[in-house]
Amino acid sequence: MQQRVLKTLEYDRILALIAEKAATESAKKRIEELTPTLGDYDLQRTFTLTGEAYDTIRVKGNIPAGGYKEVREYVIHAQKGGTLRGGALLKIASAIKYAQQIKRFIFSEEYESFPCENLKQTAGEITDLKSLASSIESCILGEDEISDNASPALSAIRRKMRRLNASLKDKLSSYTKSDTAKYLQEQLVTMRNGRYVIPVKSEYKGSVDGIVHDTSQSGMTLFVEPRSVINMNNELRTLESEEAREIDIILAEFSQKVAQKALELTANEDSVILLDELFAKAGYAYERNYTKPLINKERYIELFRARHPLLDPKKAVASDLRIGRDYTQIVITGPNTGGKTVALKTLGVCLLMAQSGLFIPAGEGSSLCTFENIYADIGDEQSIEQSLSTFSSHMTNISSILNDLDENCLVLLDELGAGTDPSEGAALAKAILKFIRDKGAMCVATTHYNEIKQYALTERGIVNANVEFDTVNLKPTFRLTIGLPGKSNAFEISRRLGISEQIIEEAKNEMDMGDARFEDLITELNDKIKDATQSRDEAHRALKQAREAEEQMNSELEKLKASKNKMYTEAVVSAKQIVNNAKKAAKDIISSADKYSKGSSDRSLRNEASELAKAALDELNSLMPKHAFSLTDDPARAEYDFKKGDDVEIPELSGEGSILEIKEDTALVQIGSIKTRIALSKLRPGAKKKEKTFSYTGSKAQSASPTLDIRGITGQEAQIEVEKFLDDATLANLKVLTIIHGKGEGVLRKKVTQILQEHPLVESFRLGGLSEGAGGATIVYMK
Structure with missing residues (x-):
């Protein structure tokens, strides 16, 4: 694809907007350098990955790559044997943690709601290097700060240094509290050239035995290292050198560890950059409601609700565009107000984006074919240096385009034939369109010549189109209508810009009657199409509202169903608990009553125990669940022909007994030593009664x-x-x-x-x- 075409269609501006969404510089650069040169397989893989990233953003947001800083240069430096400073090591540790965080995000539980295997595969290539990151962060505290725990040797050296520092300060502080204090400019201990000193008045230079390391700007103060602390200062400097050497050893060891994991670190960074690039492209598309285009091999283009990506999405009017099935050329006509050129660029940009693996500013179902070359001659390219007029410049460019044409090309021509005599320009434009058609290439051209409009009405493989124009605000709406030529609107535009009605009427009289009737016919047809389109849109809105109402109703029904199921489950569980509790209570009552009756010699007490047990059983019996929640309610109970003296089972009480009497639909049953009245429906034949x-x-x-x-x-x-x-x-x-x-x-x-x-x-x-x-x-x- 020619760089000139990419610039003409402002493709670099679109890529720059997408690149702003990336967190890493490498991902930004990769996006800015995207070119429409991918093959079919690469395109489909890129669309799949971007689509999975799009779905992820829709469900749970963007990947946490905002804090990732690239570390490839540090890793390479360590790989070559270099020693990394503390700041570089901390950046590597941070990169390791961010990579793991991104991986966890991709594999998190809520991500299981939809399949994104390709993203998981990419994230799965991130190696777990947490142990290296933890080791670095436990020892490296800052750019130039190393922890005492980084090594036993460093810890020992620093303990000595702390003790020596304390001794030095104590020794020098004694000068501020002794007779020597009168020689001092201030009662303090300070440092010069890395050695502890005291400030001595210049007039007492010889009164304090030691070495002068510095003098104040006024010359009034000498910074003297007393001879009594020289050895201690020397020892301290020695320890500082040992500390520096030990820190170098520690940094070298960590650098070696980084070098050993160089392949994993760079591979992790490659995965993070790829994911960052994918989510940047997907995020840009998601914010603007772009869609994944379909790529066809049948050599046609169908764009639904397409709009130019550089126009304000709130103001841009979407248009449909089809080419390749019934016709291979479109001639867009209308006034010279910019709308035609935007339509031309919208098509070109959508193709460039699709062939770069980007989602496009068009509706679902939009389908495109790929082109080996897209040529464009758009805008005023007059060359002062080469002494070329606008017409000559256009013809030079078109000439080079026509020399390279074949069936795998798309040609975009703006104001074809303009800049010269209208009759000659129109004739030349028709000849160029025929040549392109015969070469098998697709072409979309703009013009305002009536001759080209009439040519498109009669010639095979070519169709008229127009860009809707708002004559009130004198602005194009950018809505493209295929099938009818556009009207120039020159008279209406002139009237609204202040040209008198007299002049306009005179101009109309000067027009060829055939041209005038042709313009009137175009106006009438466009008005009818506009009315039909408005009716269609209203019908679509009504259908959409009906579908939304249906979806809302179904949603409410599902909620009611879920609530009913929940209440039902809770009721069954509650009934089951009641039954179980009642069974246990019944067993306990019967057991206690039997035990008490057999163990007591007092007949009245035995009778009282039986009565109490009976009352308790009657109470429990009344609490047992009825109807739908009863364990043993049985519509077939009529088959049991119970009689006095029958042995029966009472499932709800998990017990057996015998019938003493039957009254209506209840029976007085002897259970052990107690008697209780129970509904016949709750009884089952005992061992002797079961016949089937x-x-x-x-x-x-x-x-x-x-x-x-x-x-x-x-x-x-x-x-x-x-x-x-x-x-x-x-x-x-x-x-x-x-x-x-x-x-x-x-x-x-x-x-x-x-x-x-x-x-x-x-x-x-x-x-x-x-x-x-x-x-x-x-x-x-x-x-």
Whole structure:
């Protein structure tokens, strides 16, 4: 792609805006140097990665790369045997931590909500070097500050230095408190040339035995190192040299560690820069609602709601543009007010962005083909130095374009044929368009010549288009309409700019009648199209509102359903707890009453215990859950023909007894040593009364069983039976159930699957194995 074309279409300005989103200088540079030269495979991979970054930003924001500072130059320096200073080592430690933070961000839990395997693959290449970073940060405290713990030798040297410093200060402080104090300019201890000294008045130069290291600017003060501390100062300087050497050793050792991890560090940085670049491109696209273009091989372009990326998105009017299927050339006509050129540049920029792997300022579903070359002749390129007129400059450029054309090219021509005699310019423009068409290249050109408009109406493979113009504000709206030529609007523009009506009417009379009728026809057709477009947009808005209302209604229904399921689950759990508590209480009462009755010799006390137990059981019986939450309410209870003296089981009390009397639908039952009245519906035949066993058959709800057979019933009946079966099983604390539905046509199996998927108390389910009924049964696991 020619650099001249990139500059003409202001592609560098667009890349600069995207690059501002990057955190690292390398990512910024890579974006600024993007060129539309990628192959199909590279394009698709780039779009995939950018799309995953786009989705990430949409779900949880941008990657935390803002504080990352590149360290490649430091790593290379260490790799070559150089020693890094503390500041460089700290930057490396910081880079390691930021890289790990970015990796954690990519692999964080909320990221599992959508597949982004390519980003994970890139982030997964970041090596964990936390131990190196921790080691550096524990020893390097600042640019020139090393921790005492960096090495045992450094720690020992600094302990000696602290002790010696204290001794030196004490020694010199004694001069400020002795007879020598009168010779001092101030009562303080200071340093000169790295040695401790005291300030002596110049007139007492010989009164303090020592070495003069400095003099004040006034000459009134001499900074003297007393002879008594010279050895101590020398020792301190020696320790400082040892400290510096030990620090150099420590820094060299860390530099060697960095060199040993050079490959991992540079690979990590490459991954961070790539992710930074991807998220910068995705972030720019996300902020402006850009979309991923489709790349086709059928040699056509379809842009929906396209807009120029350098125009204010709040003011720019989106347009549709199609070329390549029914026609390969578009002639955009209309007034000379800039709208046509913007439409031309919008197409060019969208193609450049798409072929660089960037999202484009257009709607979903926009599809583009790739071009080996895009040529553009846009703007006034008059050359003063070469003595070329505007027309000559354009023709020179177009000549070079025509020499290199083939079917893999797109040509963008602004004001084709302008700058010379109109009739000659129009004829030349038609000839150039024919030549480009015959070469097989696509072309979009702008013009204001009526001859070109008429040519496009009759010639094959070419179509007119116009840019809508606001005659009130004298500005183009940038909305492109394909199929009709544009009107020049010269008279209307002139009228609004102050040209008198008399002059305008005179000009109209001077026009060729054919041209005038042609302009009027264009105006009429454009008005009809505008009305139709407005009606279509209103219909689209109404449809959108209806869909939004439907989505909101569905959302509310889902919320109500979820709330119902939650309340249902809580109620079942509560009922189950009541039943369990009641069973335990009943057992305790019966056991206590029996024990007390047998152990007491006082008959009245035994009777009182039995009465108390009976009252307690009656109270518990009244508290037992009824109807939907009862464990043992049984519609088939009529089959039990209980009589006085029958042995019975009471499942809710986990006990057995015998019937003493029956009154209406209740029975007085003897349970151990106590008597209580219980509803017949809560009784089951005892060991001597059982004449047949009951299991869930699907037609009747029996006591909780782990098996339900629904073969031979309808789907609606199955719905009722399966839901009751699951409820009773839950209250009975059954965890594994079997539903027999048979194979047949699979209607009942599908119905069972639907019920189980929606039931809030089902943990999971599967088809039965060979020994479990195979495909004719479903095994259910309850929560």
